[in-house]
Amino acid sequence: MRFDLLSLNLVLAIAETRSITRGAEREHLALAAASKRLSDLESRLGVGLFERRARGVELTEAGRALVRHIRSLNASLHALESEVVEFARGIKGHLRIAANASAIAEHLPADLAAFARAHAGIRISLEELTSAEVQAAVAAGHADVGIFVPPQHEAALDCRPYREGELAVLVPQGHVLAKRRGVPFDALLDFDIVGLHGGAAVHEQMRERAQALGRTLNTRVQVHGFDAIAQLVEAGMGVAVLPAVVAARFARIFAVLPLTLQEPWAQRPYLLAVRRQEVLPTVVQRFVDALSPAAVLPDVPAATPESLSDAPPVARQSRARKR
Numbered sequence: 144m145r146f147d148l149l150s151l152n153l154v155l156a157i158a159e160t161r162s163i164t165r166g167a168e169r170e171h172l173a174l175a176a177a178s179k180r181l182s183d184l185e186s187r188l189g190v191g192l193f194e195r196r197a198r199g200v201e202l203t204e205a206g207r208a209l210v211r212h213i214r215s216l217n218a219s220l221h222a223l224e225s226e227v228v229e230f231a232r233g234i235k236g237h238l239r240i241a242a243n244a245s246a247i248a249e250h251l252p253a254d255l256a257a258f259a260r261a262h263a264g265i266r267i268s269l270e271e272l273t274s275a276e277v278q279a280a281v282a283a284g285h286a287d288v289g290i291f292v293p294p295q296h297e298a299a300l301d302c303r304p305y306r307e308g309e310l311a312v313l314v315p316q317g318h319v320l321a322k323r324r325g326v327p328f329d330a331l332l333d334f335d336i337v338g339l340h341g342g343a344a345v346h347e348q349m350r351e352r353a354q355a356l357g358r359t360l361n362t363r364v365q366v367h368g369f370d371a372i373a374q375l376v377e378a379g380m381g382v383a384v385l386p387a388v389v390a391a392r393f394a395r396i397f398a399v400l401p402l403t404l405q406e407p408w409a410q411r412p413y414l415l416a417v418r419r420q421e422v423l424p425t426v427v428q429r430f431v432d433a434l435s436p437a438a439v440l441p442d443v444p445a446a447t448p449e450s451l452s453d454a455p456p457v458a459r460q461s462r463a464r465k466r
Contacts, residue, residue, distance in 0.1 A: 150181075151209075153167070153170050153180055155217075157181070158210050161199035161200055162200065163178060163193075181193075188209075192209060236265045236266070237267075238287055239268045239287045239288075240267065240430075241270045241285075241286035241290075243272065243274045243343070244339065244369065246308075248386055249413075250305075250413070251269075254433075254434055270286065273342040273343050273344065274343075275291075278295065281297070287424070289416040291416065292411055299418060299419055300417070301417050301418070303431075303435045304412060304413075304414065305412075305414055308412070308413055309387040309411075310411065311386070311403060313372070313382065313385055313390045314399065315376055315379055315398060316399065318382070320334075326402055327406060328349070328404065328405075329358065332359070336362045337375045337383045338362055338365050338372070338384070339367070339368075340365050345385065346362075349384055361381075363381045364381070369386075369393070377399050387401065387403075415434055
């Protein structure tokens with residue numbers, strides 16, 4: 144079944160104005176032509192899209208479903224147009240990255256800046272998601288590359304090491320734990336916890352560890368963003384566990400102290416993920432090689448900014464086969 148954009152946008156206009164007349168005017172159509180288009184579309188679909196009421200028209204269930212898809216289609220078309228137009232402006236590709244908050248706070252900014260300097264023609268989009276959401280976004284094709292903390296939930300992903308991270312404890316100055324350089328996790332369970340929103344890798348890890356110890360994680364408040372956590376800890380709302388780099392940074396800004404988290408799981412890896420496929424798009428392959436050189440075959444020289452721009456297709460295909 145073929146659809147034309149004019150008829151679909153007419154449906155959207157009628158839905159938003161709740162009037163066939165005003166919808167036709169918005170799409171610059173004569174009322175008779177608009178009514179014919181709408182009638183033809185309903186006949187082809189085999190369902191009514193609108194119910195006529197005294198004060199205008201209302202979408203049916205089928206109409207609401209169609210409008211959702213029309214809006215999604217228009218958004219995709221807009222993104223398609225924007226991306227294609229960028230090629231005329233010298234842009235050579237668009238890289239969509241999804242990463243969890245810790246990766247963005249610890250390592251990713253510097254690596255993205257270095258990649259952007261070496262590949263000025265590639266536009267980069269970055270979205271912050273939870274580790275589970277990152278994996279889902281890459282598996283569904285909404286992101287080209289994902290960076291997250293294990294475990295891996297999506298079987299359709301090709302994952303490789305990115306970097307190592309470390310968790311630390313953040314307490315307010317003057318806290319009973321402030322005189323100690325490091326603390327085990329069970330010592331934190333006697334206090335209120337300030338943490339990230341549910342689903343965040345750090346929070347889920349703490350919750351699971353508390354359950355394993357037969358204890359309860361006393362989460363007093365959950366927020367979006369490490370800066371909010373630091374301010375709440377400073378205000379005495381509780382203690383927190385967050386990336387060590389971030390904790391040290393906030394100790395220079397707020398009246399808080401970073402402590403070593405004395406647990407083996409305080410050391411944690413970040414994984415870089417792409418959707419499994421025979422050969423990665425060139426832009427994605429360049430980014431993967433730049434951020435995860437361990438993925439390069441031993442007999443292939445490690446990628447450099449200079450070599451990436453002229454990397455032969457055979458080398459990229461060899462790496463793809465190894466995956």
